Amino acid sequence: MNRQNYFEYFPAGPHEKLWGLHVSAAGYTRVAPGEPYPSREHPNTRYFTWESGRVLAALQLIFISSGQGTFAETEAEAETTVSEGDVFIVRPGIWHRYKPASQTGWTENWFELRGTSVDRWLAGGLLQKSIYRVSPIETYRQRFDDFHETAVQRPAGYRPTLAGLAMALLGQLSIQNRSSTEINNSIARMVDAAREQLLKGVPVETVAAGQGMSYPCFYRHFKKATGLAPKEYVNKTRHAQAETLLSGSGMSVKEIAIQLGYSSPSHFSADFKKRGGRSPKKWLKD
Structure with a gap:
């Protein structure tokens, strides 16, 4: 065809x-x-x-x-x-x-x-x-x-x-592929749970302790599974979510800041510009 x-x-x-x-x-x-x-x-x-x-x-x-x-x-x-x-x-x-x-x-x-x-x-x-x-x-x-x-x-x-x-x-x-070798399921579930907590603002050290791991052990497993350090993962994911909400949700900058857990719209705008080089309003215009 x-x-x-x-x-x-x-x-x-x-x-x-x-x-x-x-x-x-x-x-x-x-x-x-x-x-x-x-x-x-x-x-x-x-x-x-x-x-x-x-x-x-x-x-x-x-x-x-x-x-x-x-x-x-x-x-x-x-x-x-x-x-x-x-x-x-x-x-x-x-x-x-x-x-x-x-x-x-x-x-x-x-x-x-x-x-x-x-x-x-x-x-x-x-x-x-x-x-x-x-x-x-x-x-x-x-x-x-x-x-x-x-x-x-x-x-x-x-x-x-x-x-x-x-x-x-x-x-x-x-x-x-039912019989194919998969990554360890317990580690996969741990990383998924950790990602959710990190995006809610739970400190990395607290997340590691909740998983029964030392910080270095948790860091190693998390980075191997995601390719990113925990804090870098949070920053990149929040930025990707912000772009998605800005482009298609119809939400205001203030509403997006609240949904993503920022302390204020100005904090959100400053962080967005730091990550992407443009403010939310400039990003929408471009």
């Missing part, structure tokens, strides 16, 4: 919030050898460079249907080559970056999921593995073709249909 490149963003409606699962974004991109990547057409909340990487507030699945490239999930771990037939999962709150090889380019198929169902999966230790190999590739490619067709055409009832197709794509990964 000669599909055109596209990306779409889908805000959640009231029904999606009740279901606890919705596809918030999706896309298909055929990147030619040597072509600049990623496209600057993406909004600021999604755009990144190879040098900076990014942290998202949502779960993403990316399927490489042709070509090859590189994926890195944390700053602490080595880059991994991904190629035709590979799927990689980007989990919320985890620093990452990826790009096609300049010699080959690649074709990427992706979607983004949000909702309370996603939160439960991650809290329960699901989708802790980052890279999966699908087989047969044609079956996965066909399922993604159905997904893309629905995302582009938007027929009546397309939102729950997209969520169902996304679940089918995730389910195939689960079935094929």
Whole structure:
């Protein structure tokens, strides 16, 4: 199928919030050898460079249907080559970056999921593995073709249909990789609980003690799992959440400051500018 490149963003409606699962974004991109990547057409909340990487507030699945490239999930771990037939999962709150090889380019198929169902999966230790190999590739490619067709055409009832197709794509990964080696589940649950506490403003030392760990032990496990030191994780995640709220929530700067736990709107604005180089109001104008 000669599909055109596209990306779409889908805000959640009231029904999606009740279901606890919705596809918030999706896309298909055929990147030619040597072509600049990623496209600057993406909004600021999604755009990144190879040098900076990014942290998202949502779960993403990316399927490489042709070509090859590189994926890195944390700053602490080595880059991994991904190629035709590979799927990689980007989990919320985890620093990452990826790009096609300049010699080959690649074709990427992706979607983004949000909702309370996603939160439960991650809290329960699901989708802790980052890279999966699908087989047969044609079956996965066909399922993604159905997904893309629905995302582009938007027929009546397309939102729950997209969520169902996304679940089918995730389910195939689960079935094929059930026997694969996973990271230690107890450490994964510890890190998930710690991330939630840290974002609520609980001091790092208190979080470590609550997990029954010394600070150095907790720091080591946390950075290995997320690629970031605890305080750096809080700063980057809060900034990513702030950009998401500024771009699509309709909330005021004061309301966002309160929701993210800042002591005042001026403290929020100063911290936002320190992290991103622009004030919230300037970021919105740009």
